[in-house]
Amino acid sequence: MLMMMQGIEVGRNLSSRLTETSFTKGRYRLHLGNDGDLRLLTLNPETLLESDIYFAYYASNTKNQNPGIQLVFNESGYMYVLQRNNSRFYLKQDVPVSSKDFYHRAVLHFDGVFVQYYHPKGGDGGWRWAWSQPENICAKGFGTDLAANEVGNLACGSNNICILGDNQRPRCECPERFVLSDPSDSYGDCKPDFEMHSCGAKSNQTDVSLYEFVTLEKTNWPSGDYKKYSNYNEERCKASCLNDCFCAAVVFRTICWKKKFPLSYGHRSPTGGSDTFIKVRKLTAGVPNTGRRGRTRDWLIITCSVLLGTSALVNFILLYMKRNKKRMAKKPNQRRYTGAATAHDLNLRVFTYRELVVATGDFVEELGRGAFGIVYKGVLKVSGDSEVSVAVKKLDRVAQESEKEFKNEVKVIGQIHHKNLVKLIGFCDEEQSRMIVYEFLPNGTLASFLFRRPRPSWEDRRRIAVEVARGILYLHEECSEQIIHCDIKPQNILLDEYNNPRISDFGLAKLLMINQTHTLTNIRGTKGYVATEWFRNSPITSKVDVYSYGVVLLEIVCCKKAVDLEDNVILIDWAYDCFRQRRLKDLIKEDLEALDNMDLVERYVKIAIWCIQEEPGKRPNMRKVTQMLEGVAQVNDPPNPSPYNTFTCAESMSN
Incomplete structure (x- = not known):
């Protein structure tokens, strides 16, 4: 720097x-x-x-x-x-x-x-x-004397696609049916999740019944051509590749270019361009899909059941699991942080109170505060003169349980890794001082992103809505222990340098004192982010997060706060009545991008209303919510979420 x-x-x-x-x-x-x-x-x-x-x-x-x-x-x-x-x-x-x-x-x-x-x-x-x-690091060639216009995209590995994001920074994305060779390195190589075709000794013909194409729109691979045809249409171009065992993909735009693996210099342009058709093995072709977790194991079990019979299958499964367990135990830990004291069993760094005083400059720069305490910005030395920014949360409302219980809860949080969750780096547990150290995300909270003018782009908001839902789904169903966040709101959703959302404070609800669990928000008497269960002494389930997400989804659509005291608007009531009166355009006035996507706006509003039903049993779970957001599940018209409370769209607009 x-x-x-x-x-x-x-x-x-x-x-x-x-x-x-x-x-x-x-x-x-x-x-x-x-x-x-x-x-x-x-x-x-x-x-x-x-x-x-x-x-x-x-x-x-x-x-x-x-x-x-x-x-x-x-x-x-x-x-x-x-x-x-x-x-x-x-x-x-x-x-x-x-x-x-x-x-x-x-x-x-x-x-x-x-x-x-x-x-x-x-x-x-x-x-x-x-x-x-450079202005576009994904572009092919920058005109330097050393590069000879053959640079290609620098940031992404083989078979990986470079996409230019905000501030001219790249992000990389594996094509459909490809996965990262190293799951921790999104900028690395991508490998196919299917068995690659190979050429026989006597023929370069492909068995066309085994393969199909996936389409990558607006995506080009400008290098690696080995044949091109100027008089082919799209179908003839694809047929030529399908029948050629050397051909991995074709790029078509008036001219047909054949490509071999590995594909290099992939670049997706939002302004259009060529389409790429990648030849992949059909999922129904009888070959195990090794890129999907567990499919290789399932295929092995099915195959052995045919060959060995039931009793032999049991022995095979036990032997396979035993060997797999040993192999996993031998894998070295590659994610350990260096530092003075490291909790090896937690894979987290244990900080002293003094270390965090120095890192934060005696807790000077405040980033935010909430139900769990105050968050401060800090800087840690990593090696030599290198430094990394962190967020240090002082847990000033945490129950003083035993050190073992505290570490057990932190261990659960530390074992959770998902691209839409903030990563835990370490913690401090020294006498009465308990702090948690997270990665620092530079673009602030979703609240500061949404409630500004001009509004953020509709595409960014749509993407954030889906990714936040995926993060909550992971907490509810996909990590080793179910975690109910209990405080989903824009202030607890942070944005990285590419404006990708990361949910923070997950898992901390279990660290609160019992008499603090009903005070996770200061909007107790007003409709905000808090589900009705909190006020009815009802069991708290994952459906409280679904309710809160519904409110956040409405905020993402409207770029308006859940409770706007200046305009006297309660967003969930206003949104439902605007939906009921078929006046959804009133929610997004002057938002031209959203107005051009009214079908999606209506879908998202209906999903949100299902989420904020006062009766928990009527709310969908987060898996269903994610499916509805992605368009793979139908969204029916929702009922009135709060039958005994009405607030009309017309009234809200007149204030």
Whole structure:
């Protein structure tokens, strides 16, 4: 990272980190060469040696007669290459804000994008994007002399698709029927979840009955062609690939290009372009789908039941499970954090109170507060001069159970890993001080994202709605122990640098004192996020989270708070009456993107109303909610969620 008044001398580097969470040196360098040229370089990912450079994907071209002698990041926030004759080559001609009122910093991210950010002095607006280089790291070729226009996307591995996100940062996505080779590395290689076809000794013909195509819209793979046809239509292009055992995929856009595995430089463009058709093994072709959890094991059991008979099958299953258990026990733990004290049984770092005092600067910068306590921003040293930002939550309302009980609860939280849940790094349990340390997410809460003007894009809101539901579903049904969150609301949903939602505070409800369990929100007497069970002394089940999610879904659709005291609006009542009166457009006035997607708006509003039914038995579970959101389950018209309370759409709009 570079701060103002820092720079790079000739022959020196600014290095990226290895991953988003590892501060080991990664594969990208910002390097001012001996020839005076400033370049962004990528190294061989296998060796990461400074001498093993793959290519440059940006160059300032400040060499030859007037070479650069220093990269300068001056006090005004401008960055330039100072040349021998004192002329300046500016990496960006304009900086959006003055350094008088804003701090500036520049970061070479682990994905290879070099970004300058600014932050208001004395403000809490977070770091904002100013400019980045390259402008599109997913694009093929950047025109540098070393890359020879054959760079391709840098951030994603083989068979992986690069998609340009916010702030010109990439994200990677495996195609359908492919899974990550390393599940912890979304930027790595993707492998097929089916048996690859191979060519026989006498023929390159494919058994066409075994294969079909999956379609990747607006996706191109500009490298790896081995044949092309200019006079084919789409069907003839696909048929040619289907009958060719060498062919893994075809890209069609007036011309037919045949590709072999592995596919490289995949790029999806929202503005359109070519479509790719990947040849995959049919799921009904009798071959085990090894990419799906458990399918290989099931296939083995079915096969052995035919070959060995029932009694032999039992012996086979016992032997298989015994060997599998031993193999899992031998796997090394690769996710352990380094530090002074580590709880090996929890796979979490155990912090002393003093360590967290130092990390937070004596708990100065407050990020937020809620039912469980106050959250502070901190910075931890990882190795050498490397640092990582964290969020430290002081649990000031936690029951003082035994140390063993506290650690058992933290252990449950620490074992939960899902892309839509905030990751736990460690904890402190020292006398009366109990704290939990999480990863720090830079884009704040969903509340600050939704309740702003102009509204966030409809596509971002739609994606966030689905991903939040998936995170809750994981807590309810897919982790080792069911977890009821009990406090789902936008303030407890955080956004990472790509605006992907991560649910926080899950599992903490069990740490509250018994007499605190009914005070998870300060909207007790008003309809907010709290299900009616809390006020009826009824059993608390996972349906309380379903209720809260329904409220959040309405907030995502309308970009309006659950309880708006200024406008005298209770969102759930207003939304139902607008739905009942077929006036849903009143919920999204001036939201042009949402107005263009009224079918989806209506679907989401109906799902939300089902979720907020006062009778828990009428609410769907989160699996059903997710299926309805994704369009794979029908959504019927819901009944009045609160029959004894009415609030009309017309009344809400007149206030």
